[in-house]
Amino acid sequence: MNIIIFGGFLGAGKTSLILSLASFLIQKNLKEVHQNDQQEVQSPYLQSPYLVIIENEIGETGIDHKILRSGGYEVRELFAGCVCCTLAADLTVMLNEIADTLKPQWVIIECTGLAYPGNIADTLNRYGKHSDPIRIVTVVDAERWEELAEVAPILVEKQVQEADVVLINKIDLADDEVISLVEDRIHSINASAKKIRLSGSGMIPGSVWREITGANGSSEEVTEK
Amino acid sequence: MKTNQELLQERTERFTKTLALEKTDRTPIILMIDGFCAVHTGVKLSEFCSSVKRSSEVMLDSVKQLGDVDGVTSAFAVGPIFPMIFMAKVKVPGRELPDNMLWQLDEAEMMTPEDYDTIINKGWSNFMPSYLKNRLGFDFEGALEQLAYAPQAIQNFNDAGYLVYSPLVTITVNEYLSGGRSMSKFMRDLFKMPDKVEAALEVIQKENLEQLRQQIRAIKPQVVFVSPARGASEFYSPKLWERFVWKYIKETADMIIEEGVVCDIHCDGNWERDLDYFKAFPKGKAVFECDGATDIYKIKEKLGDRLCIKGDVPAGLMVLGTPDEVYDFCTKRIQDMGYGYILSNGCTLPANAKLENVKAMIAAATGK
Ligand SMILES: Nc1nc2c(ncn2[C@@H]2O[C@H](COP(=O)(O)OP(=O)(O)OP(=O)(O)O)[C@@H](O)[C@H]2O)c(=O)[nH]1
Ligand SMILES: [Mg+2]
Numbered sequence: 001m002n003i004i005i006f007g008g009f010l011g012a013g014k015t016s017l018i019l020s021l022a023s024f025l026i027q028k029n030l031k032e033v034h035q036n037d038q039q040e041v042q043s044p045y046l047q048s049p050y051l052v053i054i055e056n057e058i059g060e061t062g063i064d065h066k067i068l069r070s071g072g073y074e075v076r077e078l079f080a081g082c083v084c085c086t087l088a089a090d091l092t093v094m095l096n097e098i099a100d101t102l103k104p105q106w107v108i109i110e111c112t113g114l115a116y117p118g119n120i121a122d123t124l125n126r127y128g129k130h131s132d133p134i135r136i137v138t139v140v141d142a143e144r145w146e147e148l149a150e151v152a153p154i155l156v157e158k159q160v161q162e163a164d165v166v167l168i169n170k171i172d173l174a175d176d177e178v179i180s181l182v183e184d185r186i187h188s189i190n191a192s193a194k195k196i197r198l199s200g201s202g203m204i205p206g207s208v209w210r211e212i213t214g215a216n217g218s219s220e221e222v223t224e225k
Numbered sequence: 226m227k228t229n230q231e232l233l234q235e236r237t238e239r240f241t242k243t244l245a246l247e248k249t250d251r252t253p254i255i256l257m258i259d260g261f262c263a264v265h266t267g268v269k270l271s272e273f274c275s276s277v278k279r280s281s282e283v284m285l286d287s288v289k290q291l292g293d294v295d296g297v298t299s300a301f302a303v304g305p306i307f308p309m310i311f312m313a314k315v316k317v318p319g320r321e322l323p324d325n326m327l328w329q330l331d332e333a334e335m336m337t338p339e340d341y342d343t344i345i346n347k348g349w350s351n352f353m354p355s356y357l358k359n360r361l362g363f364d365f366e367g368a369l370e371q372l373a374y375a376p377q378a379i380q381n382f383n384d385a386g387y388l389v390y391s392p393l394v395t396i397t398v399n400e401y402l403s404g405g406r407s408m409s410k411f412m413r414d415l416f417k418m419p420d421k422v423e424a425a426l427e428v429i430q431k432e433n434l435e436q437l438r439q440q441i442r443a444i445k446p447q448v449v450f451v452s453p454a455r456g457a458s459e460f461y462s463p464k465l466w467e468r469f470v471w472k473y474i475k476e477t478a479d480m481i482i483e484e485g486v487v488c489d490i491h492c493d494g495n496w497e498r499d500l501d502y503f504k505a506f507p508k509g510k511a512v513f514e515c516d517g518a519t520d521i522y523k524i525k526e527k528l529g530d531r532l533c534i535k536g537d538v539p540a541g542l543m544v545l546g547t548p549d550e551v552y553d554f555c556t557k558r559i560q561d562m563g564y565g566y567i568l569s570n571g572c573t574l575p576a577n578a579k580l581e582n583v584k585a586m587i588a589a590a591t592g593k
Contacts, residue, residue, distance in 0.1 A: 010409035089544035089575060114408065114460065127545040147416045154459040154498070 001099055001130050003107045004212070005121055007159050008139030009148055010113030013169040016200035017139055018053060018108050022073055024209040025051050025106055049074040051106040052098055054091065074102065087112070088123035096129045106213075114155065118162030137212060138163035142197075143173040145182045157189050165194045165212055172199040232386035236295040240388060241447070244487050244533050245509040246565035253295040254568040254590035255390050255535070259302040260327050260576030261583070262287030270576070271319025274328060277301045277371040281378035288387060291583060293591045296388035298450070298569070300378035303394070304328040306371075308363040310396050311404030311454070312336065312356070327576050335360050336405030338414065341425040349429040356405070376444075391450035391489055395437050397473040398429045400454050408455060415465055423468070430473055434480050441484045448487045448512065451477050457494030457518070471502055482510045489535065493572050494518050500527045509533070516540070516571030525562060535567040538586060543570065543578035548585035555589030 004021075006014045029050045053075045076094060078087055091109065098107060111117050121134045138159050141148070148156045160166055166186050171179050183195055194211065198204055227235070242249045262284040263273035273280050280302035288297060307315040307330055314331040316322050322329065336356070344352050357363040379389045402422065403411035414422050441449065456470040478488040489512040490503075496519045503513060504527070513524055513532045517539035524534055537558060542551060555568055568590045574583070587593075 010407070089541035090577065092541070092545055093577060114455065123541050123545075127541070144413075147413065151412045151416050151462060151465060152460050153462050154495075158459070 001103070001107055002105060002132055002213070003095075003109065003124070003130060003134045005109045005111060005117045005134055005136050006139060007111045007115065007117030007120075007136060007163070008113065008167075008169075009141065009144070009152075009156055009159065012113065012139040012141040012144075013167075013200040014110050014113075014139050015055070017137075017167060017169065017198075017204070018110055020200065020204045021108065021209050021212070022051055022053060024204075024206060025213065026073065029105070049102055049104050051108065052076060052102060052104045054078060054094060054098075054107065054109045056087070056110060056112045074104075087115070088120045089127075091120060092124055092127045095124060096127075099129045116158055116162060118158070121162075135165070135212070136163050137165045137167060138193075139167045139169050139200075140182065140186065141170050142168050142179050142182050143170050145185070146178070149185070160186055160189045160193070163190060163193045165196065166190065167208075168195060168197045169200050171197045172201060229384060229386035233383055233388065236386070236388050240295055240567075243565060243567055244448070244512065246530075246533060248564050251592065252559045252562075252566055252568050252590050254587060255296045255298060255388075256288070256291070256294050256574060256583075257298040257536075257570045257572065258284065258287070258574045259299070259304060261574045261578055264576050265290070265580060269319070269324045270327060271317075271324040273302065274305045274317050274319065276374075277306075277378065278374045280305075281374070281381065285381055285385060285387075288382075289385060291587060293593065294387065294587055296390050297382065298390045299394070300382050300389045300392070301375065306368050308357055308361050309365075309368060310394075310400070310452075312353075312361075312401045313404040313407075314361050314363070330404075332404060332407050334407045334410050336402065338418070338421075340405070341414075341418075341421050344425045344428055345421075349432045353401075391448045392446040393437075393440055393444055394450045394452065395433065395477065397451065397453040397456055397470060397477065398426050398433055399456065399469050399473060400452070401429060402426065403455060415469065419465075419468075426469070426473070430476065434477065437477070438480060438484060441481065441486055446486060448489050449481045450489045450491060451481070452491040454491070454493060457492065457496050458498040459495045463498070466499060471499070475502075475505065478506060478511055482507065487512060487533075489514055491572075492516070492519060497523055500524060503528050503532060506532060512567070514569070518571075521558070521562070529562075529565065533565045533567065534562060536569045536571045538568065538570050540570065540572060540575050540578075543582045543586070544575050546582060548579075548581040551582045551585040552589050555586050559589060 006018055008014050051073045053073060055075055055077050078090055078094065111120060117136045117138060121136055124134060168182060179197060186195055196208055198208060239249045239253050243253050260270060263270050265287045266283055268283050273283050281300050288294060305317050305328060311330060313335060316329045316331050318324055318326050318328060354365050357365045379392050382389050406414060453470055453474055458466060461470055474490060481488040487510055491514045493516045500523060508531050511532050512535050513528055514535045515521055515524060515537050517537055521537045538555060542554060559568060
């Protein structure tokens with residue numbers, strides 16, 4: 001089970017990007033199923049989903065369940081009950097249940113915008129049943145970076161610090177100069193993370209998602225956990 | 226066997242001494258619970274949320290089964306009335322959600338920047354009720370009617386021998402706006418029009434303090450619960466935190482203390498950067514309530530000679546840990562914190578916490 005956690009401030013574009021990654025993964029899976037077994041009409045993903053997305057309910061962009069069901073995704077929603085709690089425990093319970101029952105190849109988790117994806121990964125690693133490393137992708141809103149770094153510096157910087165990959169999103173809304181500044185700043189906070197500029201409202205090249213998923217190992221040789 | 230009245234007296238004494246950082250026979254344990262009680266007693270969450278009265282009955286049932294706890298934070302579930310606290314919609318089981326799903330705050334931009342002007346010009350009490358009714362579709366009168374049961378709910382707990390930690394609850398005023406505007410938009414407002422936001426907050430604060438003072442005088446609680454729900458240091462730069470969070474915590478706490486009541490400050494999230502500010506409170510007059518995100522040892526080091534500390538048992542541990550882990554964690558806290566510490570959940574005990582873990586937590590405090 002490959003796990004990717006998407007973090008990043010409220011409205012940064014997490015859901016939009018998750019949807020793009022999801023359709024990339026589904027298409028890749030379809031191709032692989034066809035290549036491996038031309039005869040088999042019933043794809044295996046119809047029984048158990050290839051990909052599960054865990055969403056927090058609060059969010060500007062909802063995920064359209066109709067599109068998803070047809071494509072081998074399944075979406076789970078997580079409920080907080082409180083404005084401040086960060087849900088890591090419920091997430092672990094849900095993830096363990098998914099690992100036992102659905103056994104998907106991929107799980108994508110969207111954090112609330114005020115959560116630290118690294119803390120959530122810590123809880124999952126401590127109590128989770130999965131054994132693969134968790135990848136953390138932090139989405140940064142290029143247009144709002146300057147504002148948020150001034151208003152909530154600890155939050156946005158820590159979200160960046162914990163990331164394996166930082167997606168600098170909404171580059172359609174910011175000047176190149178601003179984007180470069182944001183990128184420099186992000187580099188100074190987390191030099192080792194891969195940084196990728198993109199726009200969640202446009203087309204995202206497959207190379208971005210190959211980079212993020214390929215590094216996880218099992219996307220080519222599909223191994224069951 | 227002790228009567229309920231004797232138990233209540235014993236627990237109240239232990240609690241009162243702890244607030245004052247005085248020596249006690251043992252560390253008091255106060256549970257912050259709601260949805261857990263429904264799961265524990267096999268009541269559907271939809272039924273649990275149907276009224277203040279019903280949630281309170283279920284909670285009392287659950288607590289009686291749990292045994293020797295000193296008290297509970299609240300005598301009923303506040304989830305269904307979240308709109309009154311956060312100025313945002315809430316999805317409730319049995320209404321918007323399946324019967325057994327926990328309530329969920331549904332935050333969106335429901336308040337507009339123009340509303341700041343309305344609040345400034347007409348006052349909060351001329352804005353808020355109609356906002357709740359018309360914009361959020363919240364049954365404000367109905368909620369007030371239900372809340373009229375609160376004193377009886379508290380009485381029922383007392384009659385059963387349990388104290389109710391904070392019969393009176395308030396929120397720092399910035400939370401009204403960050404909930405109503407949505408946290409994301411509110412932060413943009415702080416960046417783009419801080420003066421306007423501040424002007425609105427001043428109006429709300431003034432009315433809020435006056436109302437709270439009247440309530441304190443009417444109810445005469447031992448503790449008032451102040452929630453700066455998302456006021457943690459990590460969500461604000463130092464300058465903004467001081468101006469938009471601390472100022473209102475301080476003013477509210479000062480008034481509560483002035484009325485002779487202890488102020489509980491519910492500090493969810495990480496407050497480490499700003500712990501020194503809390504030295505402003507006189508000894509034994511405030512409680513620092515933490516949820517595991519702020520290092521409790523740092524709180525103890527900086528504020529331990531001044532403030533009572535409450536909480537810290539992490540939600541995750543109660544759901545995912547084993548009873549032994551919970552017992553060891555709580556025992557260590559009790560030993561390390563000494564007097565002036567109330568064993569409690571860091572924020573609400575999750576509905577899916579394991580019953581054995583709750584029992585282990587109680588055992589750590591009672592030594593039974
Ligand atoms: N212009 C522009 N808009 C974008 C881009 N990516 C996302 N958006 C928009 O930004 C808004 C928020 O996007 P979401 O994908 O919902 O962001 P999120 O991080 O999931 O938001 P929350 O779950 O609410 O924290 C939506 O209106 C998106 O259409 C982008 O690259 N450019
Ligand atoms: Mg989203």
